Structures are given as structure tokens and as C-alpha cells.
Amino acid sequence: MSNPDRPACIAHWQEIEGADRPYYRGEDERMSIGAPFGRHFGLTRLGIHHERLLPGRRTSYPHAESAEEEFVYVIDGAPDVWLDGHLHRLSPGDAVGFPAGTGQSHTFINNTDTEVRLLVVGEASKPENRIVYPLNPQERDGRDDWWDAAPGRPLGDHDGLSDRVRDWRAGRRATQD
Numbered sequence: 001m002s003n004p005d006r007p008a009c010i011a012h013w014q015e016i017e018g019a020d021r022p023y024y025r026g027e028d029e030r031m032s033i034g035a036p037f038g039r040h041f042g043l044t045r046l047g048i049h050h051e052r053l054l055p056g057r058r059t060s061y062p063h064a065e066s067a068e069e070e071f072v073y074v075i076d077g078a079p080d081v082w083l084d085g086h087l088h089r090l091s092p093g094d095a096v097g098f099p100a101g102t103g104q105s106h107t108f109i110n111n112t113d114t115e116v117r118l119l120v121v122g123e124a125s126k127p128e129n130r131i132v133y134p135l136n137p138q139e140r141d142g143r144d145d146w147w148d149a150a151p152g153r154p155l156g157d158h159d160g161l162s163d164r165v166r167d168w169r170a171g172r173r174a175t176q177d
Contacts, residue, residue, distance in 0.1 A: 009041065013050035016040045024061065024139070029165060032059045032108075038124065047124050051108075053079060053116040056164030059108040061139065066130040066147050070098040070122035072108065077116030080109045085156025103151035105134050109162045135160045 013035035023031045037048040051059060062082055072081075073095045080087040081096050083106055090096070090108075098106060100123075110116045130147030133139045134155060140146045159166065 011037070011040055013037070017050070017052070024136075030054075031057055032118070034120075043124070045124050047120075047122045049118075049120040050075075051118040051120055053077070053108060053110040053118065055110055055113050055115070056162045057110050058082075058160070058162055058165075059118070059120075061133045061136045062105040062107045062160040063131055063133050064103045064105045064147070064150060065098075065100060066128075066150070067100050067126050068123040068129045069100045070120065072096045072098075073119040073121075075117040075119055077110065077114055078112050079116045079118070080111055082107045082109055082158060082160055084153050085158050085160075087158055100129075101151075103132070103153050105132070105153070105155070107160060109160075111163050 015035075016037065017033060017035040020030060020033045022028050032051040032053045034052075035050040037043075037050065038046050053059060062085075074090045074092050076092055078092075079090050081090055084104060087109070096106070098104060108116070108118060130145050130150075131143075132147040132150040134150075161169070
């Protein structure tokens, strides 16, 4: 796929895609698989990622950020966006924007049997940014960027998990009883 005459400022997402591994410490759940374009190209103000979301996976724990904006565009597939505990089905061409500081928690979940591909664009990490994981407060431990002053927002009853992970965890608990 690589062409020696091709300048370094051109890259295909498959050339820079990262490893498929668990994202959160102490967890074995695998999330999306990303190709960090911004880092690859040395961009310092934009974070740009091509994310592959395999069936049954989500992009992250539901979270909100204080100072970094984010934009997600659905390239392929039909993910659900989890917004403050409510699911909304998306399709190719749909986009979702997250202004900084609103406290709106979000993640993207693939509850289908086909791969989802997303383009995620956001601001590069800012030292003043704070983050909150409303369904995973244990993440506060060991973080110096926890958003204590996040706006309180009512949450719906969806647990933020994909159907497959929820079913797998329920089955695992049933066999332990």
C-alpha cells in the first residue's frame, strides 16, 4: 500500500491504525480501534481519528469534557449514540457535535452485527480540560483531571453498555452464582 513517491503528509487509516487492546485500566473490555491521524501528522491543535467499532463494542465509557469540543461523523454502519442515558440510532452521513462545558455525557455503541466506522475530530488535549464519567465514578481514582464541577444533568436508564457486553456480563454472573 505504501508508495515511495507518496509524500509523508498522505496516509491511509489502515497504515496508522493502533492495536486492538483494552483501553481502561483493570478492564478487559475492548473498545474501538483507532487510527490517530492528528498524532501521525504532527498536528498539535486537532485530534483526528478514524475509529472502527466492531459489533458489540463502544468507543469509551460515557463521558463529558469541560474544555475540549468534539465532532463525530458516521462513515459506515449504524451505531447508537448514548446521550445522557438515552440511545439514538445513527446512519452513514449523520454527525454529532459536543460543545465543551455542557456536561452532556456520550459514547457510541455498536449494537449491530456489522462494523461501524467513525471520523472523530476534536481539540487536542488541553491541560485545563477536565473529564467526568458519570457511570464509572471509580475512574476518578488516580486522575488529576476529574471534572468536579460538571453541570448536573439527568440521566436516562440505559447503562451505557452494548447489548452483547451486557448479555455476556449477565451470563458470567449467572455462572458464578
